[in-house]
Amino acid sequence: MAIRAHASQIDSLQIGMNWFDESPGGMERMVKALVQTLPAQGVSVRALVAASEKVRASTLGVVTPFATPDMPMLKRILALRRSALQLRSERMPDVVAAHFVLYAAPILRMFNGVPKVIHFHGPWSEEAARENEHMLRVRIYRALEDYTYRHGTRYIVLSNAYGKILTRYGVDERTIRIVPGCVDVARFDIGVDRRTARDTLNLPQDRPIVLCVRRLVSRMGIEDLIDAIASVRQSVTDVLLVIAGKGPLASALQARIEERGLTDHVRMAGFVSEESLPTWYRAANMSIVPTVALEGFGLTTIESLASGTPVLVTPVGGLPEAVAPLSPDLVLERSGAEALGAALTDALLGRIALPDHTSCIRYARSRFDLDVVAAQIADVYREAIDHAS
Template identity: 30%
Template sequence: MKIIHVTNVIAPDKLGGLERYVRELAASFVTEGHEVVVISKATTPCAPEKESGEDGVLVRRHPSPPKSSRLFAIWYPFMVFSGVRRILREEVSRSELANGSTIIHAHFPVPTLALALLRIPFVYTFHAPVYRELVGERQGSYAMSRFGERMAVLGMKAAERFVLKRARVVLTLSDFTAREARELGVPSRKIRVVPGGLDEARFAWHGTSDGPATDDDGGRGPRLFAARRFVERTGVEQLVEAMPAVREAVPHITLRLAGTGPREADIRALIERLDLVGVVQLLGRISDEQLVSEYTKATLSVTPTLYLEGFGLSTAESLSLGTPALVTPVGANPELVAGLSPSLLSDGTSPDALADALIRLLNDQQALEALRRRLRSGFAAKWGWSNVVRQLNDVYEALLR
């Protein structure tokens, strides 16, 4: 079987949850013996148009307009449409689509418009309602007036409705995103929930990983860890604002933050203003190896989402490695910790709610140890790629038949 994924950006060009999901999904199907191509936009002018990764995934990149252009928002959909259409024509013919040997799996509305408008059959994974994320994720990264923003949101919502309508099957990673899809007009019979997407070899407790950091690791107290993109939606600033109260109740605590994003300068200023230099440590973009180390050495990880969480990959990674994760009652977060402990769900998204939840957890070491034992018994195996691939393979084969 040949599988063509159509997405916005692929890892490692960008290291968000969607980008990593598509890359690892594609690589997982390569290991099953399938030919896999990913169509993605180029994030830099020097990015190769065609690149075969060590994981066996062929990436085909198309150009997009520079974000510095004031006409970026206008030219972007046209250039993406043209690029996706050209690469599709090179990778698959109409007869190959008709004879049941190729599946096209899309993940983002704008490039998927090419499939919908050209009436090419496709499967669509609805990761999150992009129109609701658009303004917060942009954060001034390209020029657009307030009126332009409103028009862009309306346009993205219309695009999402259109591609969801044209998709043969709509896949979601959580019940939360399934509900969001239904709000956009997708009938329940067309939706299939397939949660997960974990590298079982890397993000799994094997009984040999380090435990939480101790004095020997250079720390004197508990360690919190969060891997987040630095945008408003992810709640990093609320977590930082919670730390003075947490530090007062739990001496010598540290918070380590992995990630980058348009709010980084504001977060650095907030750390200085709250006198948290040294308490809150910004790690920037880190390797997968360091990511695993940070999770396993953390006393507790935190997913402080302010709004919209389609799945919560960072939470799943933490739980898979045996480290309890505190989450906010937003999006799919509650689904991930369901069946573990009510204490892993904060009462809200405010700094006070986060501080109260963190203090309760950190002051109950017996409960934390019980949670670690529960997680290390294989709680997160259901999110592994082997399980995801099996379910998606069933979807693909049904459509090809």
Template identity: 30%
Template structure:
């Protein structure tokens, strides 16, 4: 049995999508086959005690590819008898790969996310990404968008060894009937058509486009409501925008909610919408958009923006609709069509649920990782 050292800056209890991705892969490794090396974080001791594998914490909240981190990773590699290494995010810790190979690692895999595709667009970072690709045995990619971006930056040999590995969805956690009615009652939304967005409130996610589109949606579906789930630095601007657009009475901001309540908040919607758009000349881009898949698992049709790899998480015209994230008219049209046609929305939601069950379950992703670590 191969034993894997996971070297990662991104790991719970620190919140975030990459953190959840890495943790879900780790907990699905066979018993006794994984050990994690991650930075310190508030609440780590309690979290680590509940894990089915050992977690070694670095004394600071950030790990960089420098001698102290290398030395500690090498010590763990030897003392735990690990023969493979998984970098939770290939950039930048994947720069340690050649040195860890010299210390006994036989197989090295680097997960990539949206930010590595950003590195591929920057001259200095591109060179580092090329070194990382040459140092590991396999770089993973989320979907065709991130693969094509990185393949142009790494060496031909590294590009030929890339493999797809995306986050999964727990279909037993995200499902229709997961508690949405209670959330609707809490916010006074019972009986109304609801578009829900679950995401951090930042400009790239496109909540402002939803609010700009909402007057047009209300002209078609007068009792519709927009439920914005999540916190973030953009909230005050969005609240002002809702007031100035005259739709504040039909836009609900929940703020941040505990992870265990997220399935119920998805389930409170009839349609899921996050019209993300690429910013900063391609440096601020959606890597995949796991929220679309969680919404599909819950039985909702999705309205997705066209940023980066977001379309990889939607079967356009089947599980939802991909729109230009900067087009308020396109966003409004897609929302009004789905909110105004519940039967079409339900059909798309059912197709989305089936797609998740076929292609996106965590067990499938864990099996793919197992194959990469054994190759």
């Protein structure tokens, strides 16, 4: 990992949500990556997350678990404030990095005078509204977002698309910096061929396999993808779609597969462990991200590329920004079952020239590897500190 020389070390306080090892998710993955990689960029790290006490020990005290995620909300917030006060009394940070507004909003004023960098992981209230959460909850989420985003010195977004969304909260676009998501390329580049990966997972060797790794919620477009396979199989009769992930739509999606007579062509793999995920990507001919709304970047895109497997994406949010520089052919013309079916058919029949294994990994390493992204984030932190001083 490249280590950059800096005139002085700076101290950051990261306000996350949960800890990745206990509650895997995109935001959690990013916070863990920053805890691990920022010190090499001259940025020391302390972090506040909702997690078990085991996390304090496993991170040698770097991460403070202020409460467990299942603790009642009021008790959780009170515990958060006590932990924040304790960390402040030990040492005032040079910069506060806020990732999750629910936990950032109650403590930001404890750090008056300290520059704040807001990591914008997505429009929480809009996502909740799309998932039909109660309107009162949506309004509370929006109020927390509005309050937190008023306190930023600089803002980090994953894509131009999310930068535009952030301006709808009244954030000055001149304070927004685009830093993409990151991936540990060394972990995903497992150095095995497709046949070996399929043997490991007991997958068929003689069928083209398309992999979709997604949380099973409506905005991910999984319903469209299942419907698309009905048309793909007309031209690629042995196609197999594997859907990996969990979520509230799991039962409905399985019923959809059965209703459309696709049980021989679509397999629900359920939750896939972090340890086996690179093998799943490597086993596939290609992966696909069929999102229909609110996609800031799509970490699964760069995970697939880091594994050497090309990925097709819908033209939603930041997805095109993640893959188009590698090949514009990876971006579909539009969302929906018809477009997904046409693109998959063309790719499987060789009518689209997909990037090869080596090109995918090289691209991921040059743009999204951990140290590459950590260096960019450290630069934004220093910019915020310089601006405040």
